[in-house]
Amino acid sequence: MTTRQWHEPHSIRDPVTGLVQRDAFVGKITEALERTKRDDTALALLVFNLDNFSDVNDRVGQPAGDSLLAAVAERLKGSLRPNDTIARFVADEFGILLEGMTYAGAAEVAERIGASLNMPFDVLGREIFIGGSIGLCVDYAGEQTSEEILSNADVALYTAKTGGKGRAEIYEPGMHGAVIARLQLEAELRHAVENQELILNYQPLIDLESGKVVALEALVRWTHADRGPVSPAEFVPMAENADLMKIIGRFVIEEVCRQAERLAAAYPGRPPLDLTINLSFKQLFDPDFPEEAARILRGSGVQPQRLVFEISEEVLMKDTETATTALEELKAVGVKLAIDDFGTGYSSLIYLQRFPIDAIKIDKQFIDGGLAGRLQDSSLARLIVELGKSLGLRIIAEGVERIDHLNEVKAMEFDAAQGYFFAKPLSSDEVMQFLAKGYDEGGA
Template identity: 40%
Template sequence: MAFGGSYRINQSVLRDATRTLFWQIVGNSAAFASALTLAACVRLFGLNISVSVGAVACLIGFVVRAQFFGERNGSRPSPATSEPASRTSESDRFRSAFDFAAIGMALVSTEGRWLQVNRSLCHILGYTEKELLLTDFLSITHPDDLPTALSNIGQLLKAKVQVSQMEKRYIHKSGHEVWVHWSVSMVRDQYSKSVHLIFQIQDITDRKLAEQQLHHDAFHDALTGLPNRALFMDHLKLAIARSRRNTNSTFAVLYLDLDRFKIINDSLGHTIGDQLLVGIADRLKKNLRPGDTVARLGGDEFTILIEDIVEELEAIQVAERIQKELSVPFALSGREVFTTVSMGIAPSSTGYERAEDILRDADTAMYRAKTLGKARYEIFDKAMHARAINLLQMETDMRRALEREEFILHYQPIVSLENFRLRGFEALVRWQHPERGFISPMDFIPVAEETGMIIQLGEWVLREACSQMQRWQKIFPLDQPLSVAVNLSSKQFSQTTLINRVAMILQETGVNPHTVKLEITESVVMENIDTATDMLRQLRALGVKLAIDDFGTGYSSLSYLHRFPIDTLKIDRSFVTRMSENNENTEIVRTIVVLAQNLGMDVIAEGVETNEQLVLLQKLGCENGQGYFFSKPVNSDGAEKIIAETYGSLTSPLRQLNTQPGGKRVLVA
């Protein structure tokens, strides 16, 4: 039979019940043991008990089989002789049930002293029975839970409730916390009318620890143990709320992104990469003030919330301290690993209503730091936000531009400095916006790089240049075909599908692969030498030529250069522009020319703009050049005219070339 409400079980009812129903317990659960033990307390101490039986569980009837069958067999003793023996026997059975109950049980005074405790309770709390009886439950209750526990007992003693339950913590004898489900009922002695408490205590520590672990995992990064984005955003929202209530409560958000982490991860493996992230997390925690929050958003991105600052200088000092700390190499699996970090700082003085906005602005400042050379920090300002909005609009326009064919290719001639014959062209992308007019590549190429659109744009450039070259090859069937050079961005070069995409474009366009030259910047090649070498060899296997662009501006090692299957070195325009007789830049150019010749490579000087530069390059033995001195970049029609002027064609008229001082003929558009 099940009891859902509160019942008062008096002594006479209990006596009759226990004489007819007691000993067979259906099931072996904590609920049965609890019900049995409550009855035991009543029987042992002669108490009337008020309990919410439904809170204990379903109280299942219990049967005293021995007595029942004894009565059936006619062996029931006379009342005069059986009553004392029955009480003694029942007391023993109740004591046994109390002592061996599956959950902790105790009789407690209203002052909190333990009066009777069972074995399960001693096991749960780690004390012996004697030790518990010398103390009270207040002294081993967790301090944070004590006020609520006392309040609940107060409600019980005032008869406002018949049973009190809560989840609380005790302090185990060894010092650790023990979570329990705590149920308290009030009992009254039928003779002295004194009041006592019955505790039912079930150990739920394992469940609580599992819940705490789930909660921790939901708000923390599994690798580093740092707060994750969700927890960081909660802290940030609280900081914004405090700042609104108190204008003197200012804070700042730092957004961190590791420089070259992908290179480390790809070259040394994900295990080293993970170790590096853990090491960085440890250093960040050690270099923050108490109360500040550092979180890992994912990948190699971290954020820091610096609270209670007086001025922006404090946030800058933290950023500089972090820069210095992270510049120290990490010892990982027997090797030294170096990294730097780019940071964006967004101070709360700008005035924010939403956590998402300040995090966005810190991110924007971080990308600005990346653009300006990495390993630095930038502070967000209003102009930066306006620029971010402009970039967002440009990104949207760029996606439409590809669909609407607003991009076009211009071609800048590459000329032999020995005989001024046309050797080929470099394909350069241009954007003619229908509303904003001509947009400089200096403006839209960085946006394409940042948004990843450079992959689509770069593929379009390669396909268009190959198609154009294939048309020229049909119009101008030359013994020494011209070539077209196309730049590959760092994002394109890092794509695992690059080889297949290039092969597909070569096949689709039908261009002679030997007339296509792919240019890769020096820094991209040197980021991951082994991967770059493998990628370059696969590209060469397709039949295309390869060039290192902007040579001399990166950090290439001459010991590695001979390993790359490179056909051409392009001297960066910064060296050519500053050349003069016997100066440092001239010597750099001389060194590059000699190096290329020794390695069997061609050389192209970029940015040739004056006759003086041309003469110096010729003296240094530079073979080829390109620049405004020969021709500015021209559209496909202009390029076709230059080809016709150089080699002649039935479909393109010849034009007279300009003659420069010294009798040299130079191509013009």
């Protein structure tokens, strides 16, 4: 149902959440627009969907997914006024009608909803983090039809989702052109993936005691035929939204294994380098992924312990119970595991001992942005380093770009570091040239 008490047939309500369904909601928008036009007032429409909800269903089953949707509906009611209208459209998409609401007020509501969704949900005894993306459109004096304002809010939602998870966007007329351009780019990305036009760059990771290169982090790159290089910050979220990450993930592992073979042939007498790969949310929680990784490794002949899978702290904290199981299954394959971008939340510290990991990479916010001079005084950074070392974990600093950064992380007794101070991401051929110059002999 909605926060407003409607006297309507049960059939117009969603059976899972009790909220009004889409068709009835459209009727309510039409009525509200007529009142807005008559009274020369404003209304706002919010549409949003939950981030990665389909993966929750896959991990914990539909009953838990339905319980989560019902819990989301209850939490939404707590963020709204008694006369606001809430609806469930399809799957994990919701709509909220706010009468008498301007841009500023609607933006505050969106922020309040976003904050409430970022808090963990207790679903059948399991703690789940979900979050959501929000699109917002405001109408003054009934200028739009119900379908127009819904369409515009959907455009804002799409814009929010393509900008990353957990975002809110207010509709602007120019968004239509941007959405069309982005859909075109998404189609071209799909073509690039299917035709193997993506490449990998590698950034060296340096052992701070010996100064030697001990690992290479694989980074996906896409050079568009007309636009040139496309930022990973733009195309990786696009790939996730388009369900392309499974294909890309398979390509990355296969290509990394080929790179390992090239390195072994070029440097037969030296200890093999580790090669690290970033795993997405969908990869980590895909029940078939461990076997797929094992199959690729068997086919390549690369020893599993040479591969390091990095998972961001944010991804792990979405569902710690399922994440622990997924990590254990990957560990059984024989690969190493690392938490990437660590330090963004205190809550994850208590899970360090529980997760079967080998290393943690400290979030680069502790290195760049002028924080380097205060790193040694950072109680959080010190706690992470000390706790990690007490658990036998390797502690790695990201974002080392200057000599003072390097001196700070050495003083804090980090084990290894990476960043532009040592090398930018390099092509496969550039990696060979970099190593051939003798950097692997030490000197950091």
